[in-house]
Amino acid sequence: MLRFLQILLTGLLGALWDGVAAFGGIRLVDGENECSGRVEVQRHGQWGTVCDHGWDYREAEVVCLELGCGLAEAALQGAAYGAGAGLIWLQHVQCTGHEPSLSRCALFLGTNSYYCTHKNDAGVKCLGSLLTPTLSLLSPHTVFSSGEAVRFSCSVLLGHHHLSDFHLYKHGVSTPLVTQRVDQSQTTVELTLSDLETFHQGSYSCQYRIKGNFPSQLLSSPPSNSINITVVELLTPQHWYNTSNDAPAGSVIKGHSFNITCSTLQQYPGGSFQLRLIRSNGTVRQSLPALSPSVTFTFPSAQSSDEGYYYCLYRVQLGGRTFVSRESQPLPISIRDPDPVLSPMVISWLVSGLTFVVAVIIIIIVAKVLCNKKKSKPSELERETRTCVDNTYVALSINKI
Incomplete structure (x- = not known):
């Protein structure tokens, strides 16, 4: 059986x-x-x-x-x-x-x-073949910084009483990033993607879904046209300085050269580095194109006006917008006068010695003049000369004491 x-x-x-x-x-x-x-x-x-x-x-x-x-x-x-x-x-x-x-x-x-x-x-x-929706950008630009929001509009040409919802898709991601339910009479919906990150950079399209009567089934439309957006994330630059080895930490000797280097890991075409100096009498700015991940600002002869707090930042223009990074930590630099070549004690000794030499020369000259004025006999002349020499020796001894 x-x-x-x-x-x-x-x-x-x-x-x-x-x-x-x-x-x-x-x-x-x-x-x-x-x-x-x-x-x-x-x-x-x-x-x-x-x-x-x-x-x-x-x-x-x-x-x-x-x-x-x-x-x-x-x-x-x-x-x-x-x-x-x-x-x-x-x-x-x-x-x-x-x-x-x-x-x-x-x-x-x-x-x-x-x-x-x-x-x-x-x-x-x-119901017929589903019409392809149209995606448009409501935001006035296509380049955004991290944390901003981008607003899209998705619309279908003809209304449909079976419309269920609209979805915003990113190319390469299978699940929608934004879903917006709609009334059956709606043909256009705004789709907002908030808190942008670098992950969100790429190409976007939208789709809508319709629902059947029985059973409860949803059918997706063909994808819309694509719109590309760019998300800019600027990292805070790092900076350091170099100067002569005999300068104390955090200082530059007046008249000596020094360099400040600014660096960042994230770069965009056309970017630049800006060095900002905050000092007691105002702010000074310098700028150099970011042709490489780091640039060096050179100061050939340090002056008092170069003293203050230095900050680095990175800036770039993309899509008609200017993006500026956060400033680096302050880098304090003081300008010091060079150390004197001779100490005060040595200078005192030199002055004393020089004074003694000048005094000796003056006494010798005076004695010579006095001696030449004597018009006496040879024996008397010898006596006078001896007396002048003795007086000179005594004077020199007294002056030395």
């Missing part, structure tokens, strides 16, 4: 698969457009109709999706689009609404019978 049932089941499945495999297509005939009409299927090269017994939105939904006509708007019975001809290929079709084809539904393959004639031919009316 078990063997008999197995053989019977195998035969029935084989016959069913043979019947399904024999289907060659599906079409809608005699409707208002290509997405409405009497349902006809092809089997063994011949077109035939479908009986409307048990025909409802589930089956109509499968037919519309299979034909690329969107969701079902109506499931029609009683040859609403006129009676067909030929064979009635399908009877008692039962679908869940999610099958990819009518041939994948539970069905009974049959031909005309007294209770299912062409007066019972099934028909459908589909």
Whole structure:
């Protein structure tokens, strides 16, 4: 008995698969457009109709999706689009609404019978192919800094009473970044992406979804046009200074050269570094193009006006906007006078010595003049000379004391 049932089941499945495999297509005939009409299927090269017994939105939904006509708007019975001809290929079709084809539904393959004639031919009316929405940018620019928001508008040309919601997608990301539910009468919606990060930089498009009557099913429209946005994130620059080795930390010797280097890891084309000096009598700014990740500001001869607090920042112009990084930590630099070559004690000794030499020279000159004025005899002259020399020696000794 078990063997008999197995053989019977195998035969029935084989016959069913043979019947399904024999289907060659599906079409809608005699409707208002290509997405409405009497349902006809092809089997063994011949077109035939479908009986409307048990025909409802589930089956109509499968037919519309299979034909690329969107969701079902109506499931029609009683040859609403006129009676067909030929064979009635399908009877008692039962679908869940999610099958990819009518041939994948539970069905009974049959031909005309007294209770299912062409007066019972099934028909459908589909919503039609979904229109492609249009994405536009409400924000006045396409370049943003981190933390800002970008506003888009997504619209569809014709209203649809089955509209459910709109979605904003980023290229490469499968899930929507923004979802906005709408009333069925809305054709345009604003989609705002807040708190931008560098992750959000890229290309965006939008889609809308419509919902069917039965079962509860949603169908997405084709994606809209794309809009690219740029997100700028400027890192706080680092900075340091270099000067002569004999200068104390945080100081530069007056008249000596020194350099201040500004550096950042994040760069954009056309960027520049700005060095800001805050001093007691105002603020001074210098700027250099950021041709590399770091630039050096050179001061060939330090002066008192170079003393103060130095800050580095990075700035760039993109998309008609100017973006400026945060300032670096303050770098205090003081300008010191050079140390004197001679100490005060050495200078005192030099002054004393110089004074002694000058005094000696003066005394010798005076003594010489006095001695030359003496007009006496040779013996007296010798005595006078000796006296002058002795006086000079005494004077020198006293002055030295």
